Amino acid sequence: MTSRSSVEPFALRDVAAFDHECDVLVAGFGCAGAAAAFEAARAGADVLVLERASGAGGSSAQSGGELYLGGGTAIQKACGFDDDPDTMFAYLEAALGPHADTEKLRLYCDGSVEHFEWLRECGVPFNSTFYDKPTWMPMSDDGLMWLGENSWPYNTVARPVPRGHRPAAAGFGGGILMERLAAAALGAGAAAHTDTLATNLVLDDDGRVAGVVARKYGKTVLYRARTAVILTTGGFVDDEEMLADHAPVLLGHGKVSDGLDDGSGIRMAAAVGAATRRMGVVEIALTxxxxxxxxxxxxxxxxxxxxxxxxxxxxxxxxxxxxxxxxxxxxxxxxxxxxxxxxxxxxxxxxxxxxxxxxxxxxxxxxxxxxxxxxxxxxxxxxxxxxxxxxxxxxxxxxxxxxxxxxxxxxGFFGGGAGQGGSGVAGFTLGGLRTTVDGEVLNGSGVPVLGLYAAGRAASGMHGEGYVSGTSLGDGTFFGRRAGRAAAGTP
Amino acid sequence: MTSRSSVEPFALRDVAAFDHECDVLVAGFGCAGAAAAFEAARAGADVLVLERASGAGGSSAQSGGELYLGGGTAIQKACGFDDDPDTMFAYLEAALGPHADTEKLRLYCDGSVEHFEWLRECGVPFNSTFYDKPTWMPMSDDGLMWLGENSWPYNTVARPVPRGHRPAAAGFGGGILMERLAAAALGAGAAAHTDTLATNLVLDDDGRVAGVVARKYGKTVLYRARTAVILTTGGFVDDEEMLADHAPVLLGHGKVSDGLDDGSGIRMAAAVGAATRRMGVVEIALTxxxxxxxxxxxxxxxxxxxxxxxxxxxxxxxxxxxxxxxxxxxxxxxxxxxxxxxxxxxxxxxxxxxxxxxxxxxxxxxxxxxxxxxxxxxxxxxxxxxxxxxxxxxxxxxxxxxxxxxxxxxxGFFGGGAGQGGSGVAGFTLGGLRTTVDGEVLNGSGVPVLGLYAAGRAASGMHGEGYVSGTSLGDGTFFGRRAGRAAAGTP
The missing domain is CATH 3.90.700.10 (Succinate dehydrogenase/fumarate reductase flavoprotein, catalytic domain)
Incomplete structure (x- = not known):
């Protein structure tokens, strides 16, 4: 076993001076980070978003862009489908199960129509047209699609209603989704520091998270977060050692990611005693x-x-x-x-x-x-x-x-077909930090780590052992927003 | 989510006085704890073993007692079987895989004959007779049995040789195994405090583990460990919350344990930043x-x-x-x-x-x-x-x-048949703390947590996603011994 980049926390008392200060620091500018930054900024907090790449987007921007939404959205209505939160809940509990997180799921279903309207307010475009064929991803710009609701045994558990909501883009819609969400976060007042990789948390003497240490162009940059740090750093499919430790089924297969999902946020938080949850759960696409x-x-x-x-x-x-x-x-x-x-x-x-x-x-x-x-x-x-x-x-x-x-x-196609030397299998991880519905990161005693929040694939979300498309961008944005509000002190 | 018994560490500087002192403190007196205590004591360390029950044994004592051993043990030879470490390794790599820990496995196979002799020196009796029929556990006192080596595809990977070694007992042999191992540990000079549950680690200002906090008859007892703490507290099949978080497949099924495998050692160590590994891996017995x-x-x-x-x-x-x-x-x-x-x-x-x-x-x-x-x-x-x-x-x-x-x-039979309201399925957990081959517990940066060791089901052992009988008692005792030697400073 090799030792690797240190994720151990820095002590606040050892930090002579910080380079930057803010109220809420968000690490990672994918969909969860954008949603968290938006809400924290809208609540009046001074918000800084760190992003290791040269711009916002993350794995979210490279995804299909599907958002699992329902309960009676405007698009569902326009396409002639009658939906309600209970029917949505019944489907997701089965499709994301067994052992879905029903507390998170309940909130997600009850808040889904409002969440859809929020996405539209952020400028994400959706067409009110329905794609009625089996596919991984339509090459059309239709706004609604099935995501398994009409198949057995799910059609016996809940009345089938399509809930795959798609930004108006032919094929991959993650790009336009992230373009609009990032712009919305910045528009709400958040600032972004790109090319900046968060590497360690800073802890005060009471064990409260007080900032982060980051690397930018090879130099250490110190950030003071007066209120909270929100980790939205993504999953860990790109870290071979974490895969071997927690989800070896994905070793040797393709990765559905932007190449930067190295689990660093999960490791940083675990180093201060944060608990993880269901680290072996993965989504797999056979091509x-x-x-x-x-x-x-x-x-x-x-x-x-x-x-x-x-x-x-x-x-x-x-x-x-x-x-x-x-x-x-x-x-x-x-x-x-x-x-x-x-x-x-x-x-x-x-x-x-x-x-x-x-x-x-x-x-x-x-x-x-x-x-x-x-x-x-x-x-x-x-x-x-x-x-x-x-x-x-x-x-x-x-x-x-x-x-x-x-x-x-x-x-096959994406994720590395045999023709490209791949296994025809590609996947990503669903396990991560154990969080409350407001994104508070819990320690091994079930108590929040003060000042620390997480959302998106850095956290364990609504999922049990199952998955459907749209529930990553869906719970990343939904619980990212909740974390942003809670971190800003306005839950 | 509920908050639960706190596993957060105590600071050494906050401890006014300790109730007991030793060099090496071992938490848990099952097979791994007995093996670790034996070796640490034999190396000259002042060793104290804490056991929450009223006597030694743990889940090991309630098991069938099988030990997976080979490479050419005296029993194998007496029964007419020719074995070697490479053949043993080839089988176990396949049967415990995919993704077995080959570093641990290599040492285990190379050291197996010596380990068998050590068990005999500890007084564990074995008969040189062979049970040649399919079973979970013979009702005879035969000393050798098949554990899948003669079945496809394993018989195409390695020449089939039986390696299930059994203490001389009709049926369950875990009792006599633990009786002898516990006596050997005490005979080597270790002392035991029973009815004493380790609840928290004690850390010094440098982050080194310096002792444990325990509960005995409702009172707090403080233990100073001058050299090291070895966690041999078992798995977590008896903790419903940990199962839900890490291995939900076992929820609602029977438990193969003594009822006390609540993962407390894993949680205590994670609270000081220890890394875990493969927490979702389980063994399952369908009755x-x-x-x-x-x-x-x-x-x-x-x-x-x-x-x-x-x-x-x-x-x-x-x-x-x-x-x-x-x-x-x-x-x-x-x-x-x-x-x-x-x-x-x-x-x-x-x-x-x-x-x-x-x-x-x-x-x-x-x-x-x-x-x-x-x-x-x-x-x-x-x-x-x-x-x-x-x-x-x-x-x-x-x-x-x-x-x-x-x-x-x-x-069926054990583990709760439908007739007793059970599911016919019983299991236990195989995931735990990430350790080196010498039992050093690693943190999220891959660096040892100073003064902390683990073995047995509190640690992630040789296993990938597979399991065969005898590899829990086998790696618990084998790597327990290594941890005991390393903790005593004589690796």
């Missing part, structure tokens, strides 16, 4: 394409189906990588493949095409008869519009007929 | 019986096999509970059930018996045709002595014929 998977089937290395293919794609991804023997394959027939709209193919082509399943399973190294048995079983039930194993929506059920094709999800 | 499972098959709630049934039973347990939809069933035919020796039935009886699989799958609420398909596939290959899906040993392969039976693993 298979929902439009193909729904029309065929996803099978494991033994030729077996293992889930209804119309769930939120992160769910089949986690299920595959966590729970099934690989490699994974999309099995589809010619009719199904031809039915996939060209834009939804993202350039993927079948790797194997055969007239018989016996040939296909042999090509893929599966046990003899395995894929034949799987497809025979699937077809027998699909004839009747049924899927008694996994309950895929009948609209996707149709017997598969020769010729058949197998598509290697690792041949 | 199905290996002798039955091997002769039939284990299926999930959809009537599907998912593993070769002759693996170490903890492996099918984890696989089921972590990765398959429940409930789980042992499916067996009359011939197979009758073939199970009466002592290996542990009182379990079939819950459903039918002439057809169609009836059976209907009774169990499985999709129509599911169990029929599974058994038809199994039988077709078993006729040829093959299992191309999971590679069960041919000696267990035989087509299953009517009448069929399903046995509910939850009806």
């Amino acid at each position: 298979a394409l929902p439009a193909m998977v729904c029309r065929g089937m996803l099978v494991d290395g033994l030729g077996r189906r293992f889930i209804n293919e119309d769930v939120y794609p992160g769910h089949w991804s986690v299920h595959a990588v966590r729970h099934q023997p690989g490699p994974y394959w999309t099995i589809i027939d010619e009719e199904g493949f031809e039915d996939v709209p060209e834009p939804d193919r993202w350039g993927l082509r079948p790797r194997y095409v055969t007239e018989t399943l016996a040939e296909l399973e042999a090509s893929l190294g599966m046990p003899p008869g395995s894929l034949e048995t799987t497809v025979e079983t699937y077809n027998r039930h699909a004839e009747k519009g049924e899927d008694p194993y996994f309950h895929k929506d009948p609209k996707w059920l149709r017997p598969l007929r020769a010729p058949f094709a197998a598509i290697d999800p690792r041949a | 199905a019986l290996p002798a039955m499972v091997c002769r039939g098959m284990l299926v999930d709630g959809l009537g599907r096999r998912f593993i070769n049934e002759d693996v170490y039973p903890g492996h099918w347990s984890v696989h089921a509970v972590r990765h398959q939809p429940g409930p789980y069933w042992t499916i067996i035919d009359e011939e197979g059930f009758e073939d199970v020796p009466e002592p290996d039935r542990w009182g379990l009886r079939p819950r459903y018996v039918t002439e057809t699989l169609a009836e059976l799958e209907a009774s169990l609420g499985m999709p129509p045709g599911s169990l029929e398909t599974t058994v038809e596939t199994y039988n077709r290959h078993a006729e040829k002595g093959e299992d191309p899906y999971f590679h069960k040993d041919p000696k267990w392969l035989r087509p299953l014929r009517a009448p069929f039976a399903a046995i509910d693993p939850r009806a």
